[in-house]
Amino acid sequence: MSGLFQIFSVSKNGMFAQQTALHTNAHNIANANTDGYSVQRVNLKTTEPFGMPALTTPAEPGQLGTGVKVDSITRARDTFLDAQIRKENSTQGKYGVREQFLSEIESIFMEPSDEGLASSLTKFWDSWHQLATNPESSTARTLVAQNGDALATDISHHYTQLEDMERNAGDLIRNDVFDVASTLTQIRDLNEQIRAVSISGRNPNDLMDRRDLLLDNLS
Structure with a gap:
């Protein structure tokens, strides 16, 4: 059952991250003609994976991830x-x-x-x-x-x-x-x-x- 909850958690994290990306894209489109507006981009990163294998946990072919999250929302702008x-x-x-x-x-x-x-x-x-x-x-x-x-x-x-x-x-x-x-x-x-x-x-x-x-x- 815990594996099912983990899948739900990964899916939830992904939905929240993509929701932020969609909101940011809508914000970019709405400000397409705004003077001085810089296009914003959502930077994603993986969430912390499950802990290191131990004697009480079964061996896995790789460290299991927990999904994705928004790392930052930055402007596409060059200060130089x-x-x-x-x-x-x-x-x-x-x-x-x-x-x-x-x-x-x-x-x-x-x-x-x-x-x-x-x-x-x-x-x-x-x-x-x-x-x-x-x-x-x-x-x-x-x-x-x-x-x-x-x-x-x-x-x-x-x-x-x-x-x-x-x-x-x-x-x-x-x-x-x-x-x-x-x-x-x-x-x-x-x-x-x-x-x-x-x-x-x-x-x-x-x-x-x-x-x-x-x-x-x-x-």
């Missing part, structure tokens, strides 16, 4: 790749912002072109050259004054645009600092939850996914 991706995202972000502001500066000065500041400077110095060649010419004096006014207007306009760009950059930095502070607070809270769950002997997979997603966004 995570670190590399975040590093490259950070580098891409740095050069992306640099390109953005350099493009804005280029559009302000419009160089090289006939409408840029260099063109106004050239006209201004050419008018002075004409005045130096013919100092008695009222036309040359008028041209110097006109080109001087035009140059001053261009410089003032460029300065205003650069001030606006500086102001926008400051606003962007302040917003980013606020977002970073908020993200770090969320990561701190998640770390506390992850620690509490880990102490209990379980893997806080979903919490770690949320933390990794925040780290990805932070990079």
Whole structure:
């Protein structure tokens, strides 16, 4: 009769293990479109076999097992790749912002072109050259004054645009600092939850996914 109960016990252990595997698969399917979700896998291991043969137990061809159990539920994730991706995202972000502001500066000065500041400077110095060649010419004096006014207007306009760009950059930095502070607070809270769950002997997979997603966004 004891052998029959042992068979039932092995079957029960197997059913519980497969039930956990089915539940995990359903969880994976349900989160197929969840941003930052890592596929979870169930790691199985054999349960402790029956004790070593003794004088009071019959000899068996092999040590009898007692079934299977869930060893752990882990994420299919590579921490090394995570670190590399975040590093490259950070580098891409740095050069992306640099390109953005350099493009804005280029559009302000419009160089090289006939409408840029260099063109106004050239006209201004050419008018002075004409005045130096013919100092008695009222036309040359008028041209110097006109080109001087035009140059001053261009410089003032460029300065205003650069001030606006500086102001926008400051606003962007302040917003980013606020977002970073908020993200770090969320990561701190998640770390506390992850620690509490880990102490209990379980893997806080979903919490770690949320933390990794925040780290990805932070990079």
